[in-house]
Amino acid sequence: MGISTASLSPYFNLSSAALVFFLTIFLVLLSRRTRSKRAKLPPGPPGWPVVGNLFQLARSGKEFIHYVRDLQPKYGPIFSLKLGTRTLIIVTSPELAHEALIAQGQVFASRPAELPTRAIFSCNKFTVNSAVFGSTWRSLRRNMVQGMLSSTRVKDFRDVRNSAMGRLINRLGVEAKSTNGVVSVLKNVRFAVFCILVSMCFGVEMSEEDIQKVDDTMKDVLLTLLPRLDDFLPILGPFFSKQRKRALEVRNNQIRTLLPFIEQRRSALQNPGSDKSGSTFAYLDTLFDLKVDGRKSAPSDAELVSLCSEFLNGGTDTTATAIEWAIARLIQKPEIQSKLYSEIKSTVSDRTVEEGDLEKMSYLNAFTKELLRKHPPTYFVLTHAVTQPSKLAGYDIPADANVEFFSQAIAEDPKIWSNPKEFDPERFASGIEDADITGVTGVKMVPFGVGRRICPGLGIGTTHIKLMVARMVQEFEWSAPPSQDVIDFSETLIFTVVMKNPLQAMIKPRT
Known part of the structure; x- marks a missing residue:
């Protein structure tokens, strides 16, 4: 559902006191009729009739994630919130995440009813991430994994990644020359990642203007x-x-923007041979004639979009955000950067790092795992729902509830991690x-989710x-700008969890 993407407080400036009064009376009467039917939900803060905890969240002035963090110590590893017509079950412990997503994986493998706006963009749940657990989801996921994200297919795009890495290093160098060595990390990294995915998806050559x-x-x-607000209160x-x-x-x-590239x-x-500028293979190639279980026709143009x-x-954004946090940690702890650089030099000497080198670099792999533990892309994995009414920790999980797994809390559980707040690849x-x-x-950590709905793009x-971190450390020494003594690790959510103040870094070419 993604309710963690923003604070809901700006939406509560209702202009009509009369509307609020009559709405409240209506909700009180309605709640009296439905009270006897309530399930035994996990504990949570008491809310108003039907509107639930929406007003409390708004009055707190906090982003949703901070509101949840404040509730966790009081209500424990599983608790519930009522946001209008939506019931949220918040899971914060590794044990309960395992119970739900692994032990009861098939039951907790679905998605909740989609918000109306999201349904517009997903063509009524015709995507891998949004589809309910069933034949459509199996067909779409199987096609993406086997047709595009298998290890063999990923290797086919090695040249695309090498080209994007070269472009990234060049862009950073050019920017540094005009800014006394200071570069914007997220902006440059994000563009490089996007170039790779555009090529993998469409298989056609695009100008930088078209990519932008x-x-x-x-x-x-x-x-x-x-x-x-109307997502939670349709009235x-x-x-x-x-x-x-x-x-x-x-x-x-x-649709107008993407369809021309799809048609190309x-x-x-x-017309084989008519366009020799594109890739020999693309994700689109697997979609044009895709047969989804239960459907006779191939995906429509809107579904392809x-x-x-x-x-x-x-x-x-998931990858670009991770790289921004990675560079921030390398600046914060130069000893980690030095150790990474030494490993790179001992592995490849003076040649450029290649993908085949990555698994040989044990410290790079440890650094990446710690990065994903401490800085998962989002506060919550994509929202789950049960395929049928179920139980978790002795509580009822209704079929229409949004089950949210708090990835950051799981990865910082002090019962299973030593010094969980500390960024330490040595662990x-x-x-x-x-x-x-x-x-x-x-x-113990769920940066890509786990179980049947684990992110198919994990690999x-x-x-x-790993490749971006290795190439960026191989080419440049990273440090804080002269105007910034300490890196600010404050965070906020803009699609993914990003640094509240976008990272500016000083780079110095390696000699």
Whole structure:
């Protein structure tokens, strides 16, 4: 659902006192009729009739994540919130995450009812991430994993990644020459990642202008998907007609922007040899004639747009954000940077780091795992729902509830981690502590989720992170700008968990 993407407080400036009064009376009467039917939910703060904890959240003036953090010590490893018509079950412990996503994995493998705006962009749940647990989801996921994200397919795009890495290093160097060595980390890294995914998705050559246009369109989509008050109180829908109209405009622009590239690829496949500038293979190639269980027709153009957008959005900000946090940690602790550089030199000497070198670098792998433990891409994994009413920790989990797994709390549980607040790759490098990020051998951290709905891009995502960190450390020595003595690790959520103050870093070419 993504309710963690923003504070809901700006939406509570209701202009009509009479509307609030009559609405409250109506909700009180309605709640009296439904009280006897309530399930035994996990504990949580008492709320108002039907509107639940929405007003409390708004009055707190806090972002949703901070509101949840304040509740965790009081209510424990599992608690519930009522946000209007939505019931949220918050899970914060590794043990309960394992119980739900592994032991009861099939039951907790679905998605909740989609918000109306999101349904517009997902073509009514016709994407891997949004589809309910069933035949459509199996078909879409199987196609993405086997057709595009298998180890063999990922290797096929090695040249694309090498080209993007070269472009990234060049862009950083050019920017540094005009700014006395200071560069914007997130902006440059994000563009490099997006270039890789665009090539993998469409298989056609694009100018930087076209790539930027597609990127801007994707950002508009993500901004449009941020939650609104009427998502939780549909009765207020008439007050948000402008926002709904805007969502349709963004969707139409998304289709207009992406469809020409889809048609270009379709034409290239239908006329072999007519377009030699593109890739020999692309994600789109697997989608044009995709047969989804229970459907006779291939995906429509609108569905192709949704599936391509999912592919682009799923791997861009998550990877770019991780790299920003990685560089910040290397600046904060120069000894880690020195150790990484020494490992790179001892592994490849004076040649450029290649993908085949990554698994030989044990400290790089330990650093990456600690990075994902301490800085998971989002505060919560994608929202889960049960396929049927279930139980967890003795509490009822209704079929219409949003089950949220608090990834940061799970990865900082003091019962299973020593000094969990400390960023320390040595915990993994020394072998004293370890964690299986897939959750197969146990749940201790969930940066990509675990179980049946684990992120299908886990492999390519970690490859991109390792390769970018290795290349950036190999080419440059990273330090704080002269105007900044200490790195500010304050965070905020903009699609993913980013640094509140975007990282500016000083780079010095290695000699």
